Amino acid sequence: MTALVPLSAAASPDPTPATAAMSALLEVRNLTINYASPRGTLRAASDVSFAIRPGEVMGLVGESGSGKSTVAMAILDLLGEAGRIDGGEILFEGTDLRRLSAGQRRSLRGDRIAAVFQDPFTSLNPALTVGRQIAEPLVQHKGFTPRQAAPRVEELLAEVGIREPRRIAQSYPHQLSGGMQQRVLIATALGCDPKLLILDEPTTALDVTVEARIIELLAGLCESHHLSALFVSHNLGIVNRICNSVCVLYGSEVVETGRTRDVLARPVHPYTKGLVAALPRITTDRRHRLSSIPGTVSKLSGPPDSCVFAPRCPFAEETCRRLPQALRGDAAGNSVRCWKAEALSGTPWPEESTASRPPATPPARTAPLVQVDALRKVFGERRSILPWLRRDGTVAVDDVSFTIQRGEVLGVVGESGSGKSTIGRSLLALIEPTAGTVLFDGADFVKQAKEGDRDLRRRAQLVFQNSAASLNPRKTVGAAMERPLVLAGRQGEAERREMIAALLTRVGLPAAYADRYPHELSGGERQRVNIARALATDPEFVVCDEAVSALDVSVQANILNLLADLRDELGLSYLFITHDIAVVSHIADRVLVVYGGTICEEGPIGRVLRPPYHPYTEALLSAVPRLSGAEDGPEPERILLEDSTAPPGGGGCAFRGRCPRKLGTICDERAPPVQTATDGHRIACHIPLAELAERASVFPELAALH
Amino acid sequence: MLLYTLTRLAYLAMVLVVMSILVFLVTQAMPGDVASMIAGQFASKEVIDAITVKLGLDQPLIVQYGRWAAGILQGDLGRSLVLEQPVAPILMEALSRSLVLAVVALAVVTVIGIGAGVLAAVRRGRMADQMVSGVSYLGIAVPDFFWAIVLVLIFGSYLKWLPTGGYAPLADGFVPWASHLVLPVVTLVLMLIARIARLTRSSMIDVLQTNYVKYARAKGLPEKVVIVRHALRNALLPTITVLAIDFGLILGGVVVIETVFSFPGMGRLLLFAIQRHDLPLIQATILIISTAYCLANLAADLLYAFVNPKIRHGMGNA
C-alpha cells in the first residue's frame, strides 16, 4: 500500500497551495481506504482528494460500490473494524483528524461535525424518546443537564419545521412518519451549531414529495447557519438542486470534480457523461431509448493499474488499459481523471440508436386485455374472541377501475401507501380483492386462478422490485427458469434447455448463466433473469412492480430499454408500477396517478404531464429533482406538501389532508367528481377543470401537444 | 399496555385450564388405584367399592375433573394418600423453599450471565471474550447433577467449607440458612449462566452493528454511554424472554438438584409422590410448578412490553 502514496501524490495536482488549505473548512487529501474481507483486501477509496470551503455544499456522487459512503464514514471516524485508512489526510479547520487521539476526534463529532444518515428509522434508537436523543449531543458537548436541554430541543424541533415540538419530543421513533424522523435527525445534527454537516443519502429512503421538503429544509438551514456540508448521494437531480460543487466517484476514485453547474451541464469525464445521459428525463416519445453504460462495476483490490472506467468506456484505447490515470485540474478549479478529456470535450455519450427499431404502433382500441372494475382491498381486518383485539382494518385500495389494451403500457405512479402494489398484485390474484372484479381477456381472473387455471397464470406474469429476493437462493438460474416451462407442459429436457438458452440470450445474458446461482450475479443481471423467467411462459401481460427502482442509474437505463424493446417486439402489455414519474414517462402510454388507494388522475402520459393537473399530480411532478441548468431559465417554483397528518379514509377526497388547494369542507365530506378532459384524460377533483388548467406547466420544456 | 396485559392474562387463563385438564388426565392414566391404596393391601372388595363411591371415583371423568378443579379454585388441593394429610400446607412449605432456591439462582444467572455476555461482546475477539467463551463451554458441557457431585466432593467432603445437603430454616440464623443454599444455587446456575452469556453476547453484537448505535457514535457520545444507553437496552429484549424459559429450567433443575442435596423442596416432594403413586400429591405438585412457570413467562412478557415502546405504545397487541 505504501507504494501507492508517493505515486498518486506525484500524479495529483500540485501540492495544494497553503492559502487554499487555510480557506478550506474540510480538506481530504489523497485518502486511501481498504476493507479487509474474507476474499482479500478490497479497495474502497484510493487517492481521494477534495476540499469544502465554509458555506459550501459539496455533493459526493457515485453509484453503489463507488466508495462515497466510505469516505463520509472515514471523516466521521466511523469506518468500523474492517475498514482501514491506509494513507492520506483529513484536514478539518487545518488540523489532520488522523493525528488526533480517538477521544479528540469523538469530541468533534456531534459538536463541530454533525451527521444525518440515510435511513432515519434505523438511525433512531427505538427504545428512547426522540427528545432524549436530540438532547444527547447538547448534554455531551455543551454541558447542558437534560432538564436544561428540553427548551433547546423544542426550539430545534420547531426550526426543522415540526409543528408540535413538545408533543413530538416525547414520542418514540415508531410513532413518527419517515419525513418527521428525518427532521428529528436533522434537529439532532443542528443541536451544537456544527460547522460541517455530513449528509449520507439523507432523502433516499423517503417519498418524492417528502424528499422535496427535506431538501428545501436542508438548503435553507445551510444558507441561514452558513453551514458547510458534504452531501453524499446517488441522485444527480438532488445534487443539482442543493450542491455548489460536486465530486464524482467511480470505482473508489474521484473521476471528476468541479462546480455543479459545470460538471452536470458539461460533463468531461466519460463516466460522468454516461451517468448524465442515462438519467431518465421527462419525455413523451415512445420510441426514445435511454443512453446506458454497458457492463458493471468490478470489485477492486490493490492499487489501480489502469483507468478504472476503461472496461465500460466507449472511448477507451490501449493507453487507458495500461496506465492509471491522474486527476488533472483546469483554471476554473474543475478537475478530471482522464487523459483524453480535452479531446473528448465536444463528444457526447453515444446515443442508443432508434433508427433500426420498427416504429411503435399506438395500441389498438379493441376489446381490452385487462379490465378492472370497482376494485377494493381492506387489509388487517381481525376477528377474535377477545373484543379488544377486533379490528376494522385499513383500506389499501378503494373503488379503482381501469382497463389495459393489448400492447399498451399503463403506468401506475404513487408514493408509499398509495396502494399501487396492491393493485398490481390483485390483478394477478396474489391478493384476493375484498370487492370488485378483474377480467383478463374476458375471464374472471381471481376465480379462474383459484380453480387452478394454469393457462391464465401463464398469460400474466410479474417482474419484482427486489431482484435478489425474487429468486430462490438455493436454485440455479436455469432451475428457476425451468419450472414455468415444466408447468407449461414442456416435457423434453433438451427442449427446455434450448428454450432457456434462447430466453437468456433474448434478455442479453450469456446462455452459460443458466448454471449460476443468483448471488453470483449483479443486481442488473438478476433483474434480466427475472424478466427472462417472466417471459418463459410466453405471456401477454406483465406487471412490473418497481422493476427498475432498486437499480443504479446506468443499469436502470439498460433494463428500461430492454423492457421497451420487448414490448415492441413481442407486443406485450405492461402494468408498470413505480414511484418515479421520469421512469414512467419513458415507457408508459397511459398513467394512473394514485393517492391513498384511489385514482386522482388518469390519461395518456402526454396529457398527464401537462395542465390541467390534479393538485397532487402537480405537487408530485414539481417535486421531481431534475437536471435543468441555468440555460433552461429560472426554475419554476416548487409546490411543497405538508407531511401527512390525517390518515386517508372516511368520506371525502383521500388527498384532502395534504392538499395545498383544498376548497373547504366539501373536500372532507364528498368524494371528488371525476371530470373528463380531452383524450380520456380524467381528473378526480372538486376544483373545476378550467381552473385546474390555468396553472403553468411544470415542464415548460415539453412542447405543446400537436 | 392495559389491553396488552388483559390479552396476556386471557391467554394465561386458557393455558392454565388446558394444562390442568392435561395433568388430570395423565395422572388418571397412571398405574395405581386410589381406592385400593386408601383401603390398604388387605381390604376386601366391598370396602374398596365403598371408598370408590364415597370419593366419587365411579363417576365420569368430567365430573371428577370438575370437582377437583373446583377444589383447587377454593384452595383445596386434595389430600395426600401416603402422608394422609391435606396437600396444600405440605406443598406451600416445600414451594417456599424451592422458590427461594429458584429466585436466588435466577438473580445470579441474570447478573453474571448478562455481565459476562456484555463484556464478551464489547471486547469481541479479545482475551475477555475468549475467556467467557471457554468458561461457558465448560458450563454447558456437563449436566448440573454432575457438577453437584463434584462440588459436594470438593467443598463438602474435602474442604468441609459447606454443608453437603439438607436445609436450615431462616429462623436458625442467616449463615446456616445461606450456607445450605450456596451449593444448590451454584449447581443450578452454571449451565444457565453460560447460556445467557452466549445469548447476550450475540444479541449485543447484533445491536452494536445497528444504525442507531452508529448514529449514537456519530453524536460523539462516549463508548460507555453508547453501550449502556443505546445498545444494552435493546440487546436485553431477547434475553428477557430466554430468562423466563430459564426460570422453567431452574424449576425443572430443582427437581434433580434437590435429590442430590437432600433439599426438602418441591422436587423431592414430586419424586416422592411419583414413587409412592400418590396421585393427589402428583397432580398438585405438577400443577403448582407449572403455574409458577407460566406466571414467570407472563412476567417476562409484561416486562418485555414495558421495555419495548413499540408494544407499550400500541403497535400490535398480540
Next chain:
Amino acid sequence: MTAASPTRAASSRSAPKRWPTSLVLGIALLAPLLVVAVAGPWLAPYPYDEMNIMSRLQPPGPDFWFGTDEYGRDVFSRTLVGTTNSLVMGVAATAISLLVGVPLGLVAGYGRGRTDEIIMRCMDVLMSFPPILLGILVLAVTPPALWKAVVAIGIVYVPQVVRLTRAITLELMQEEFITAARLRGESTAYILFHEILPNIWPPLAVESSLRVVFAILLGAALSFIGMGAQPPSSDWGLMISEARPFVEQAPWIALCPGLAMGITVIGINLLGDGLRAVLDPRNTGGH
C-alpha cells in the same frame, strides 16, 4: 434468536473457504465417539455387566483404567458401552422432535390463520410445563424404560422445533420467490417441499445440533432420577446416579461418565457453531 436469515445463508457457496476451527475441533471430538458408539462392546476390555465382587471399588490402575464400581464392574468398559445409549438417545429424540415439529411448523407458517392459531396454542400448553416436568409427566404414566424416555424427550422439544420452523417459514413466505411460485400456479406441496424446505434446513441443522445436546442432558437427568434407563444398563446418567453413595470413597465411578458426557456435549456444540459459521458466514456467532 434462532431465526437465521435463509437468503443470506446461501452466499457461502461461491468463495472457496477454509473450514472453521470449531467445525474441525467438533468433528475431531465426535469422530472417535461415533466409532465407540458403533464398536463399543468390542473395544471394551471387559463386558459392561460383568460383576466381580473381588475387585469392587478399585481405584484406577493398569487392570481397570478408570477403576471399578460397587459391583466390581469396569467403569471404563461401562462408559464405552454407554456411549451408544447417550448418542442414540440424543439423536433419536431429536429425530422425533423434528419429524413431528417440522411439518407442524411448516403447516402453521404456511397456512396461517386458524390452523396456525390452533397449532401454536397447543404448543403454548406444551411449553407451559418446565421441560423435565413434561418428561416426568409422560414417563410417570407407565413403568420407566429407555425408549419411553426417548419419546418423552422428543415430545418435550417439539414446541421449540415448531416455533423455529414456523418463524423461518413466515419469513420466507414474505420472500418474493414464493410469490413467484404462487404466480406460476405451483401446488402447496411443491412450494413447501421444493421452495421453502431447502431454505429451512441450514438454520434447522444448527438448531438440531443444539437439540441433540439438550436431549442428551435431559436423558441423563431423567436416568439420574430413575425415570430413564434402568439398571443394570450402562447409561451415563444412571452410572453417575449409582456412583453417588460412593463418591467420597470412589470418585472415579462418576468421573469417567462425566468426562465422556463433557466431551460429547462440547463436541456437538463445536460442531453446531462450526455449521453456523459455514452456513451463514455473515453471522457473528451464536444467534
